[in-house]
Amino acid sequence: MTGVPLAPPRRLVDVTVDGEAVRLPEGSTILDACPGTPTLCYGDTLTPKNACRICVVEVKGARTLVPACSRRVEPGMEIMTDTERVRHSRRLVLELLGSSTDLSTTPGAAEWSEEYGARPERFGPPGDASTDRDARHPGAHESPDGASAATVAQPAKVDNDLYVRDYEKCILCYKCVDACGEQWQNTFAIGVAGRGFDARISTEHAAPLPDSACVYCGNCIEVCPTGALSFKSEYDMRAEGTWDESRQDQTTTICTYCGVGCNLTLHVQDNEIVKVSSPHDNPVTHGNLCVKGRFGFQHVQNRTRG
Amino acid sequence: MAKKNARAPYLRLTRPLVRDAGELRPATWAEALDRAADGFRRNVERHGPDAFGMFSCARATNEMNFVAQKFTRVVIGTNNVDSCNRTCHAPSVAGLAAAFGSGGGTSSYTEIEDTDLIVMWGSSAREAHPIFFQHVLKAIRRGARVFAVDPRRTSTARWADRWLGLNVGTDIPLANAIAREIIHAGLHNATFVERGTTGFEEFAESVEPWTLESAEQVTGVPAGAIRELAHAYARAERAQLCWTLGITEHHNATDNVRALINLALLTGHVGRYASGLNPLRGQNNVQGGGDMGAIPDRLAGFQDILDARVRERFGRAWGTEIQPRYGLNLTDMLAAMGEGRLTAAYIIGENPTQSEADAEHTVERLGRLDHLVVQDIFLTKTARMADVVLPASAAWCESDGTMTNSERRVQRVRKALAPPGEARDDIDILCELARRLGHDWHYDAAEDIWDEVRSLSPIHAGMSYSRLEELQGIQWPCYSEDRVEPSFLHSRLWETDAEARGRPAPFAVLRHSPPVDLLDEDFPLRLTTGRRLDSYNTGVQSSGFASPLRRGENIELSPEDARRLGVTPGEEVRVSSRRGTVTAPVFVDPALRPGLVFMTMHFPDEVDTNSLTIEATDPIAGTAEYKATAVRVEPLCRPVGGN
Ligand code: SF4
Ligand code: SF4
Ligand code: FES
Numbered sequence: 049m050t051g052v053p054l055a056p057p058r059r060l061v062d063v064t065v066d067g068e069a070v071r072l073p074e075g076s077t078i079l080d081a082c083p084g085t086p087t088l089c090y091g092d093t094l095t096p097k098n099a100c101r102i103c104v105v106e107v108k109g110a111r112t113l114v115p116a117c118s119r120r121v122e123p124g125m126e127i128m129t130d131t132e133r134v135r136h137s138r139r140l141v142l143e144l145l146g147s148s149t150d151l152s153t154t155p156g157a158a159e160w161s162e163e164y165g166a167r168p169e170r171f172g173p174p175g176d177a178s179t180d181r182d183a184r185h186p187g188a189h190e191s192p193d194g195a196s197a198a199t200v201a202q203p204a205k206v207d208n209d210l211y212v213r214d215y216e217k218c219i220l221c222y223k224c225v226d227a228c229g230e231q232w233q234n235t236f237a238i239g240v241a242g243r244g245f246d247a248r249i250s251t252e253h254a255a256p257l258p259d260s261a262c263v264y265c266g267n268c269i270e271v272c273p274t275g276a277l278s279f280k281s282e283y284d285m286r287a288e289g290t291w292d293e294s295r296q297d298q299t300t301t302i303c304t305y306c307g308v309g310c311n312l313t314l315h316v317q318d319n320e321i322v323k324v325s326s327p328h329d330n331p332v333t334h335g336n337l338c339v340k341g342r343f344g345f346q347h348v349q350n351r352t353r354g
Numbered sequence: 355m356a357k358k359n360a361r362a363p364y365l366r367l368t369r370p371l372v373r374d375a376g377e378l379r380p381a382t383w384a385e386a387l388d389r390a391a392d393g394f395r396r397n398v399e400r401h402g403p404d405a406f407g408m409f410s411c412a413r414a415t416n417e418m419n420f421v422a423q424k425f426t427r428v429v430i431g432t433n434n435v436d437s438c439n440r441t442c443h444a445p446s447v448a449g450l451a452a453a454f455g456s457g458g459g460t461s462s463y464t465e466i467e468d469t470d471l472i473v474m475w476g477s478s479a480r481e482a483h484p485i486f487f488q489h490v491l492k493a494i495r496r497g498a499r500v501f502a503v504d505p506r507r508t509s510t511a512r513w514a515d516r517w518l519g520l521n522v523g524t525d526i527p528l529a530n531a532i533a534r535e536i537i538h539a540g541l542h543n544a545t546f547v548e549r550g551t552t553g554f555e556e557f558a559e560s561v562e563p564w565t566l567e568s569a570e571q572v573t574g575v576p577a578g579a580i581r582e583l584a585h586a587y588a589r590a591e592r593a594q595l596c597w598t599l600g601i602t603e604h605h606n607a608t609d610n611v612r613a614l615i616n617l618a619l620l621t622g623h624v625g626r627y628a629s630g631l632n633p634l635r636g637q638n639n640v641q642g643g644g645d646m647g648a649i650p651d652r653l654a655g656f657q658d659i660l661d662a663r664v665r666e667r668f669g670r671a672w673g674t675e676i677q678p679r680y681g682l683n684l685t686d687m688l689a690a691m692g693e694g695r696l697t698a699a700y701i702i703g704e705n706p707t708q709s710e711a712d713a714e715h716t717v718e719r720l721g722r723l724d725h726l727v728v729q730d731i732f733l734t735k736t737a738r739m740a741d742v743v744l745p746a747s748a749a750w751c752e753s754d755g756t757m758t759n760s761e762r763r764v765q766r767v768r769k770a771l772a773p774p775g776e777a778r779d780d781i782d783i784l785c786e787l788a789r790r791l792g793h794d795w796h797y798d799a800a801e802d803i804w805d806e807v808r809s810l811s812p813i814h815a816g817m818s819y820s821r822l823e824e825l826q827g828i829q830w831p832c833y834s835e836d837r838v839e840p841s842f843l844h845s846r847l848w849e850t851d852a853e854a855r856g857r858p859a860p861f862a863v864l865r866h867s868p869p870v871d872l873l874d875e876d877f878p879l880r881l882t883t884g885r886r887l888d889s890y891n892t893g894v895q896s897s898g899f900a901s902p903l904r905r906g907e908n909i910e911l912s913p914e915d916a917r918r919l920g921v922t923p924g925e926e927v928r929v930s931s932r933r934g935t936v937t938a939p940v941f942v943d944p945a946l947r948p949g950l951v952f953m954t955m956h957f958p959d960e961v962d963t964n965s966l967t968i969e970a971t972d973p974i975a976g977t978a979e980y981k982a983t984a985v986r987v988e989p990l991c992r993p994v995g996g997n
Contacts, residue, residue: 209900234491234513258902263887265484299770302757304413304750307635308486309759311826314751314770321751321771330826332463332759338484339887339901347898348731348748351366351774 063125078105078116082129086138086160089221090117091271093328093335094231097222102141102160105129113137135164142166147174147197148245150217153275153286168197177201177216182254184246198245204283207256210264210343212283213249217276220247224268224277232336237261238268266342270325270335279323279343292317300327303341308332310341321345363898364732367745368775371733378743383776387783390700390742391790393725394430397698403431403677407687407696410437410648411703411780412640415755415767417803418780419639419646420654422702426681428674429788433650433659433681434696437643437704444683445602446633447644449611453619453859454844456656456813457644458762461594461630462829462841467492469628471590473501473583475614476525476600476981478508481887483598483634486760487513490596499590501583503528504600505882506952507945516579519947522880522982523869524573525601529613530864531569532584534561536620541588546622550847550858557616557861572866588621592628599636599884603981605870612862619859625844635760638750642758645814645830646807650681655811671810691719698725702780703746705734708955713964714934729783735959746780747773753780754800756822758830761841764817765827869982877931877984879915879951883963886954907961908941909987910952916942921989928988929953934965937990951987 058073063081070081077096079085082105089100096118104113108126113133128134142161146168151157160166175196182202204214222240229236237260241250251260269277278286285291296317303310311330315323324342328335370386371378381389397405408430410422419437426435447457454460466472466489479487487510494500494513502511503518503525511517520528536542537558547554566577573580587593595618601610615624615631623629635641647654653676657664665676682690688706690696692715699720707717720726720739728740737743747753752773758764773779781797788795797803801819808815813831821835822828831839849855873880887903909929911921921927921940928937929951938953938961946952955963967983 208902210902230495232488232491234488264902297770299751299768300766301750301768301770302638302759302765304638304748306483307637307640307760308483309638309757309761309763309765309827310485311765316770319772327826332761332763332765332827333485334488336485336488339903341485343901344899345751346900347363348366348751348771349774350363350898351368 061121061123063121063123063127065127066129072121076121078107078114078119078121078125078127079103081121081127082116085116085129086156087117088154088219088273089223091223091226091273094223094226094271097226099221100141100145100219102138104134104137106131106134139164139166143168143170145219147171148199149219149274150201150214151219151274153217153278154219154273171197173197174199174201177203179203181215181246181248182241182250184242200248205256206280206283208258208264208280210280210339211266211269212278212280213257214276214278214283215248217274218249219274219276220249221273223271223273224249227267227271227336232334233263233265233267235261235263235265237263264339264343265337266324266339267336269342270328270337281322285317285322291322296322298325303337305338305340305344310337312337312341314345320349364734366731366774366777367733367737367743368777370745370776371740371743373741378738378740383778383786386742386744387786387790390727390744391787393727393741394698394700394787395791397725398430401695401697404434404681405695405697406430406432406434407682407690407699408435408648409684409687409699409701409704409706410435410643411749412437412637412643414639414643414703414749414780415753415757415800416639416642416646416764416807417755417800418702418749418753418784419643419648420803420807421781421784421797423646423648423654424672425700425784425788427668427676428672429791429793431674431677433677433679434687435648435681436650436684436687437640437648444644445607445611446597448608449615450631450633451656452608453612453615453862454624455857456843458641458830458843459630459632459634459760460624460843461628461632462761462763463489465628465630465841466490466594466596466632467496469493469498469590469592469594471499471501471586471593473503473587473593473595474510474514475503475595475597476602477596477598477634478504478506478510478600478884479596479598479634480509480513482636482885483760484887486634499586501586503583505880505947505950506884511945516582518575518579518583520573520575522882522950524866525610526606526613526864526866527564527569527572528575528580529617530561530564530866531566531573531580532587533557533616533620534564535566535581535584536588536617537561539585539588541585542620543588543622546848547620549850549855550622550625551619551861552858553861553863556863560863587617587623590623592626593621593623594628594630594632595623596632596634598634600981602633603883606867609862609864609867613864615859616861616864619861622848624859625842625847627840627842630842632760638759639757641760641762642756642764645758645811650683653810654807655813657811668810671806688716688719691722694722697723698727699723700727700729701736701740702729703731703749705730705736707736707739708734708962708964713962729780731777744783745775745777746783747777749780752777756800756804759827762829763827764814764822764830764832766819766822869984871932871982871984873984877986878949879985879987880949881929881931881951881953881966881983881985882981883953883955883967883983905941907938907954907963909938910941910943910946911987912946912948912950913942913944914948915946915951915987916940919987919989921987926990928990929966929985930988931966931983931985933967934962936961936963936965951985 103116106128201216300313326333372381408426451457500514502514570577618624726740728737729744785795816832816834
């Protein structure tokens, strides 16, 4: 009765990846077998949503392509990651996203587009930015004219001093909704509104954040794969042209605000904290923080009266 | 309307300051350190080492706390060292140590996720410890039941299956009634009680008067709800009892903690995986400060100063003789200042003029010191009273070391920023002062200090920096480098062999002692204090960022009380206690019961809540009764003919 339950030992599973033998613990995903596969909606701390399909691979005997991020390996599985079908599918995902969304701050997007030969511009020049996406009801959206590519572009939402929502970069992966909802934060400040091409992430009644249920934990920023959600500090520095990740150091330390002991990774450029994240494999936080740990760093750098 | 609480944030200190002709003026480091050291020397020569007091910092690293207590014991030669855990969780440490021999929470965050029942007692973790609460939420999603025991229906209570809204200060009657019900229903764990505890008979007798009905009368919690909690807790396969300041900021706080421990002893919910007792600590290293010996009665690793072998071992390592008696705790030190027995103080990173109950009194006492040195990152209200102010680095991001969290996990702190201007690392400053006082101290790196800790404290021995890095922190105890111990404490109490079991855990016989500050016609409302999600303690740090959630200080009233007083949201009212008066705007919170009002202590420069609170302290741990003040709320005079 005093023992510690140990996880039962896991059996190993043999598969092949592009003809090479790979052995993995039972329960692993194809993604575990194929590191380096592009992913967007997959999150290492979240339940797979299978929303973006950029990670698809071919599995011998399967009729359709399968998402690597969620499908578990089975004994004897023959996985192919670089067939024409796979390449074509990934290209199409990148083209559709690239024509409608601003992927300029999505890590990996440029390299993948190059690798798969994606040409989003073949759908025509981007259409006008919308000022009413947040208000659209089903059916209100006008059909595109075909001369330009419809986009999700709209002005960035800068409605508080901590973080910015720039939904023209949003690929609707739902990760922020899951992180805000029942998978981590349980605040439920955001959800998906609208349908089809008009679907977007929004607060209740599209209220500005300060009038919503948001508690500014920033756990949505932590999981966002595109930079649609970002620290205000990052947003401002990008606007000024001073954001430079090559000059940033990341140092993991402990939050100063309470005894829980959350691990904070401070992103520092020129001796200024410009953003805070948390290691996803950390046993205390699993990548989550509260408003103080995430945003409460400014007091140490109030160095002169500005 | 201008926002009342929008004051300019504190600026970092970048140069040492010394006092001349009553005024603080910038100085060189050499001058400031000389002055600081001279003042200490002068006072020790005149009045002896016990005229010195060290306030160490619960937000600094373990390494800094270790050096601060070593400075106190070796360079000065007294045990007068303490930190602000006195104002929050000292009773938890005292209570747990009295029952089990060591003062840490007995479980781990992952065990919270794996438990079946969680009792959150006097803890609004959803706001005060949000990431701890995420582990609770995981448990809820896995089917665990939650009971919230709190005078306020907090955001934590909103996640609970049951909320027991007890009257402030009636925790012991409630716990005793739960115990009685468990015993009468035959639900106590007889095996565990027999093996792992002492004093059951006497305890059982002492709770006998606390029938469900009499407890209902005193606590205000319906008998049925008390019964339900008793049965659920006793029947649960695994259960966790978690508490925060609702338990500890009372004049009889250590008894409160013992009352909760009694319940775990009765049911065997301790010493097993996923069953345990968890005080949630308020500051990032309040656990570590005590673990490192920055307390008046223990050396690093909870080793008792009264134990001659312990003193001898530390004394040999440090080439000194350690005083064979307990030093003064923070509360005693303040009293000793008032009486002129303590004449020199070294305050590192603490702000007692604003964090202590009855703030005016604290200011007056500090004012009587002959020599006050304050080392901080800001010119706080306390620092403005100092003779010498030493600008320090911010421990969590400008220095290297370790800190210990609420689950006893020692984790690495790493330097990410260079401190501003001439600000220097706390440990450097301590060593400079030690050298001026005749001790040639030198540490090249925080790791050297840590290795000294490991050589003296068995429970830290196995935690090398490289292992801490590799394992993302290690929980104490960790006796050797080739093992990690179970994530929970006190499994020994379950051993069948009496020798292996060691000292059994004693039940505590406890009497109800209502809050000292009585309600009467003049002061009919019960004021209790607490934290809000985005703010922290006296607000020195959290005022530095622009939180969209912040609404400044309010006096929070129930809708019933607001109506009765004829006040409306946003209206400024006068709040008075037997000690002081403040004005604050009204906020109406339906989660409050009539008769209960709430304030925080986050905005002392605008509304000095602690000028209202009472300095009735717990005799064992010295914690003040912040949670129970008697107040009166009155509308400010309104213009004639106004509304
Ligand atoms: S805001 Fe970011 S995380 Fe949320 S759906 Fe869009 S891309 Fe995904
Ligand atoms: S991030 Fe929040 S919960 Fe975590 S240690 Fe900091 S204040 Fe506490
Ligand atoms: S990453 Fe696998 S479906 Fe999106």
